[in-house]
Amino acid sequence: MKRILITLLAVLLAWSLGAQTTGVDLQSQLEELVASVLEENENADVEQLWSELEWLQEHPLNINQAGREDLQRLYFLSTLQIDQLLEYREEYGPIYSPFELNAMEGFDPELIQLLQVFVVFGEEAYEPASFGPRQELMLRAIRLVETQKGFREPAKYEGSPEKLYLRYRFSSPGLAAGLTSEKDAGESFFSGANPYGFDYYSAFATITLGQRKHQLFLGDYLVRFGQGLTAWQGFSLSKSAEVSQVAKFNQGIRSYSSTDENNFLRGAAARFSIRDWTWHTFASYKSFDANRDSIDGEAVFTSFQSSGLHRTASEIEDKNSVEGLTTGTNLTYSAERFSIGFSAVHFRYELPLARRPADYNLFYFEGKQLSNAGLNYQWGMNRYYFFGEAAWSSGGGLATMHGLQASPADAVEYAMVYRNISKKYQAPLAGSFTEGSQVNDEQGIYLGLVIRPAAKLSLRMYADFFQHQWVKYTTAAPARGREYLVQANYKLSDRWDIYSRYFRECKPVKVSGTYTKMNLDQTRQKLRVQLNGAVGERFLLKSRMEWAWYQHDQNAEGWLVFQDFGYKNKPNTTNWWLRLAYFKTDNYDSRIYAYENDLLYQFAVPAFYGEGIRFYMNGKVKICENIEAWMKASRSWLLGVNSIGSGNSKIDGNQRTEVKFQLRFKF
Incomplete structure (x- = not known):
């Protein structure tokens, strides 16, 4: 799913910006996969991903000059495809035409067409055309025509029903900066709780030195290290039938410009690269939404609030009610097809976290301080790629994830991901490969397979088996679950394609009995048939x-x-x-x-x-x-x-x- 989704976001972006992309079937798959992501997580930050792809489109790479780290920024290229490109370039010299990509394994016509949107072809010394300062201003307004109850007298919402958005961007070769502001429907605007305009403001500045070898980040930013067990903010995918991108790339630190009001850091960060070593360091101090309370006269907070809505008196009371300090570092060594990195993050909250008494909260973190550390690796060998991470959290929690993706034959790809995360493991910035939204208490194995038995036919399938050692919010006891997907795509002609997908998930969900609650298997099944074409x-x-x-x-x-x-x-x-x-x-x-x-x-x-x-x-x-x-x-x-x-x-x-x-x- 990840490769298709990232690829197709890029396809749709290229189409919207005027690129000559004709892959109607790819655009169609984009829509289905965005839907599948947001079904599981309505707060998935697709906006941030789209913004990064647009930046890459406006600043194309020289395909003969780009290194492994540069090509990884293109997202939709798998590790095995990057290896193929680098090995071809080393053996045959510069790539002067996109037609040469046809000789590389894993580069189909649609991928080659997409790649042309983000790269230029020329001598290794050729630099893409430089540009002077650029600026962009975006304005957006959204309104529900019918009147909701919260706006009727006596009104529960403090503000008007319009949702307003303003975004400004400045970019030049050595400096990028931006401001994002938003007012949700029901939030006040230059009045009430927001006398200075919008309810939400986000700003960043990125200074680049030495041909992108060193960078300084000020304002809002994201951190993404290893396989996400220690730290991975922003957009993240896990289960997928597209096996070539189940691994995460170590993306480091990125400026933040989205409207998700919670999942980012605010402060200063830096990136330094010397030969094969890269060092990231960051410090963040920001307020966040939370429910405050008092226990035995001591002020505490009982939960995080992630909706980003501040319309009613209670929502406004929770806004930025607690402050937190986050510091961390990552040191990575990279050489050819091997890399190893160490990450560490420390959190300190203004008030202690005291969760409400409940069985499912028993092993979750409570208190004022928490630390994480992790060791991650990536290693490519011929047609095989190994990756993984092992992590620790204060309190004795351990987590590990290891995976393999391979292309043993031209028409076959497969992947395996094993994860074992203890119920004591806690990592507030984590975003790794899991069944649940929390990186906590999960053991599982994912198996994915892609087969292309004929030129116009492809079969994608996966099976995922998982279990939890302790109760969850939706369960009454430890539980096991399983999930399957099978999809067949057939290209009828250059302009028409059809696909069929079957999905089945079975996992325990609690029900209330006469005297107690118990688990009962919940089964969801979906069958879809879709035809796409052009006239x-x-x-x-x-x-x-x-x-x-x-x-x-x-x-x-x-x-x-x-x-x-x-x-x-x-x-x-x-x-x-x-x-x-x-x-x-x-x-x-x-x-x-x-x-x-x-x-x-x-x-x-x-x-x-x-x-x-x-x-x-x-x-x-x-x-x-x-x-x-x-x-x-x-x-x-x-x-x-x-x-x-x-x-x-x-x-x-x-x-x-x-x-x-x-x-x-x-x-």
Whole structure:
């Protein structure tokens, strides 16, 4: 999943920026995989990933000059593909044409076409055209047309129903800087709790010295080391049928520019490179949202708040209510196809964390201080690539993860990932390969396989087996689970393709009995068939049918069908998408997710349940060379209901309408 998703984010980015990318099937898979990511984690920071890909598109690499670390920044290239490219370059010399890439194993026409968006071909000494200072300003407004309960008198929300966004970027060869600000619907603007404008502000500055060998980061940033057991912030994927990217690259420190109001650090950081050694160091001091309380007269906080919403009195009270200090370092040695790194992170909170009494909280961290340390490695040998990390947390928690990915034959790829994370292991910055959202108390093994038995046919499949030694929020006892996926893709012609996917997950979920709670297996199954195609150079079509089945203490099922129509003019200054969907499910348990095209840096993956119809229209217009506009209008009709939503989000009636508008200025 990771390789396809990253690749397809890049494909869609290239398409939106005018690149000559014709892989309709790749764009289609992008949408499905973004949906699968956000189904599991609605807060996945896809926006940050998209922003990084756009930066890479505007600053292409010389394919004959780029080293391993440079090529790893392209995300969608696997380690084995990078090895192939470097070995070819070493044996045959500079690569002067994208046609030469056809001779390299693992480089299919669609990947080669995508790679041309991010690299230039020429002599090793050739430098891509330098550029002077560039600036960008983006404005966005979103509004729900119907009035939610929280805005009715007496209003529960402090602010207006508009969601507003402003982003500014400056970039030059040695300096990059930016400001991001956002006000969510219901938050005040230049009034109430926000007398200085927006509810959320984020800023960064990155100074680069010595041909990117040394960097200084000021303001907001992310840290990403090893395989994520010690520290990995921002976008992260785990289980995937696309086996060539189950490993993480050691990306180090990156400037932060997203609207996730929690998962980043704020302070100063630095990166220094000397020959084969790279050293990162960072220090962060920032406030975060939390629930404060008092125990025996001592101030504590009982939980972290991650919604980023500050609309009601209680939400405003939790805003930036606790401060925390985070410091850390990473030292990595890299040589050819081998690297080894050591990471250490220390946390100190202003107040002690005292979680509410519950069985599932028994082994989670409590107190004011916590430390992590980890040792990670990567080693490539012929067609095989080994990777892993071992980590420790104060309190005696241990975690380890080891993996293998390989391509023993041209038409076969496989991967294995084993993880063993103790119930005592705690790492606030962790983001590794796991079934659950927490990197804690999990043992499991993932097996993935890709087979291409014919030129137009590919089969992708994976199986994941996992277990937990202690109770979770959703379980009443230790539990085991399993998950399977099988997908077949067939290319009907140059412009048409079809795929079918079957997914099955079975894991215990607690139910209430007469006298106690107990685990009962919950089974989810999904079957999807989708046809993608193009009519001529300008018109795109997409048709999907999907079924879902749910079994637990009650059974439920549902289905969804939609038809998409896409249009883009020849100079690619205008493109539009329209969708008409019908869905019918027994309840929320049998819900079905479907990705929707949206504004740049925006991703919509609504859950469909009940019975209803949904329509949306989304488009982009390039007004002139320096001004672009995006817009989206959507409406849902739910049949047989008198209201939509609950609590302060409740809407009277059976219709929900949303409009979005965005402008980008480049100068």
